[in-house]
Every structure is written in structure tokens, then in C-alpha cells.
Amino acid sequence: MLVLITRPPYGLEEAFAGARLALGGKVSGVMDETSVLLIGDGTLNALEAQNPAAVAMPSNLEALQDILDLDGQVFCVEPDLRERVGDMKVLDGIKMISWDEAREIVNAHQLVTTF
Amino acid sequence: MGTLCIQLRSGTMMNMDSNVAVKLAKAAMDKGHKVTMFGYGEAVTLIKDGQDPKRFPNVGKEISKMTAEGLEVVVCETCCVARGIHRGEEIRGTKIGSLTNDFSRMAAEADRLVTIAR
Numbered sequence: 001m002l003v004l005i006t007r008p009p010y011g012l013e014e015a016f017a018g019a020r021l022a023l024g025g026k027v028s029g030v031m032d033e034t035s036v037l038l039i040g041d042g043t044l045n046a047l048e049a050q051n052p053a054a055v056a057m058p059s060n061l062e063a064l065q066d067i068l069d070l071d072g073q074v075f076c077v078e079p080d081l082r083e084r085v086g087d088m089k090v091l092d093g094i095k096m097i098s099w100d101e102a103r104e105i106v107n108a109h110q111l112v113t114t115f
Numbered sequence: 116m117g118t119l120c121i122q123l124r125s126g127t128m129m130n131m132d133s134n135v136a137v138k139l140a141k142a143a144m145d146k147g148h149k150v151t152m153f154g155y156g157e158a159v160t161l162i163k164d165g166q167d168p169k170r171f172p173n174v175g176k177e178i179s180k181m182t183a184e185g186l187e188v189v190v191c192e193t194c195c196v197a198r199g200i201h202r203g204e205e206i207r208g209t210k211i212g213s214l215t216n217d218f219s220r221m222a223a224e225a226d227r228l229v230t231i232a233r
Contacts, residue, residue, distance in 0.1 A: 024213070
């Protein structure tokens with residue numbers, strides 16, 4: 001399963017819900033593979049310098065780190081991120097990819113769900 | 116025949132999404148397919164017993180009928196607790212379950228996964 005995250009980390013519930021769903025799929029043991037693809041405003045979830053405590057919200061970054069710790073893959077469309085925040089640092093382990101690679105990843109998955 | 120999994124994320128009275136989900140499930144079941152439905156986020160209201168909208172379709176009533184005909188409906192427990200919906204308040208035949216155990220199984224068993232959200 002591929003979890004496509006299109007929304008920013010805070011202000012909406014979607015990105016958090018998507019990251020938790022991917023984590024649930026990863027730990028369930030019944031999914032062959034669960035990966036996350038960050039696109040559009042969803043690429044902001046990859047930024048390392050998030051401080052969710054400032055708004056008393058849970059950390060999406062922690063959920064993404066948990067997925068990486070479980071050998072899951074997290075992809076981020078680099079042009080989408082760079083046009084929003086320039087060269088800010090992203091969480092180690094997140095794979096930066098092009099739109100062509102993102103299309104290939106979507107095509108390679110049987111199940112895709114969008115947040 | 117195949118298996119369709121519908122992931123719904125809109126609440127029953129937010130918009131038409133839950134009606135679309137129910138109609139899609141019914142159409143697939145009428146063609147002989149197995150259908151599973153997982154409610155996440157606001158969509159946990161799907162299984163709340165006692166829904167009584169005055170001027171809109173009663174999704175709860177449809178869910179009640181369709182579970183008796185084989186539709187499997189599960190919603191996220193964490194999302195339920197966050198919204199004050201507890202076990203015992205669900206429509207008979209539906210389940211308050213989990214992402215990890217239930218949605219993952221539903222998605223893994225599905226031939227098609229449809230996400231209905233905004």
C-alpha cells in the first residue's frame with residue numbers, strides 16, 4: 001500500500017491521519033509493504049525543524065521516523081518541497097525524488113490511498 | 116467476484132460522502148462483490164446508533180440494513196474515543212476496531228481500495 005500525503009503537517013488532520021495509517025499498516029504484518037509518498041504541501045511533513053509542541057499538536061515527524069525505523073520507505077517529491085521552503089533540511093532517511101520517479105512509485109503499487 | 120474496500124473519512128452529516136460510500140457499497144454488493152468499509156477520522160459517526168437526520172438520508176439506517184446483508188463496517192477506535200463514541204453505542208453488526216488490525220487486513224484482502232474524503 002502507498003499512502004499519498006498531499007496536506008501540510010499542521011492545521012488539518014489529514015497528514016497526521018495518513019502517517020498513522022501507514023504506521024498501522026507497517027506494524028500489522030498483513031500488508032506486503034507500506035510506503036509513504038509526500039507531494040505538494042504534504043512535502044512540508046519531511047522538514048526536520050518542526051516544533052509541534054509550540055501548537056500542542058502531535059508530531060508527524062515522529063510517525064515518519066517510526067516508519068523509517070521499521071524499514072518502511074518515505075519518499076518526498078523534491079521540486080515540490082524546494083519551491084516551498086528552499087534548501088531547508090529534511091529528516092534523514094527520507095528519499096528525495098523527482099515527479100517522474102513519483103509516477104513510477106504510484107504505478108508500482110496495487111493500493112494507493114490519499115490524505 | 117472481487118473484494119472492494121472503501122475507506123471513508125467524512126462524517127455522516129458533513130457532506131454527501133457517506134451517502135456515496137453507501138451507494139457504492141450497495142452497487143458492488145448487488146453485483147455479488149464482497150465489500151468492506153473502514154471509517155477513519157470524522158467518518159466514525161457512520162456506526163453511531165440512533166442517527167435521525169430530519170431532512171437528509173439516514174446513513175445509519177442503510178448501514179444497519181447492509182451489514183445484515185454482508186457489508187463489513189469497522190471504524191477506528193482511537194478516532195471514536197477522541198469524539199466521545201464508545202463501545203455499546205455502535206449499530207448492531209458494525210465494529211469499533213483498529214487501523215492496525217482491521218484496516219490493514221481489509222486493505223490487504225481487497226482487490227480495489229477506494230478512498231472517499233475531501
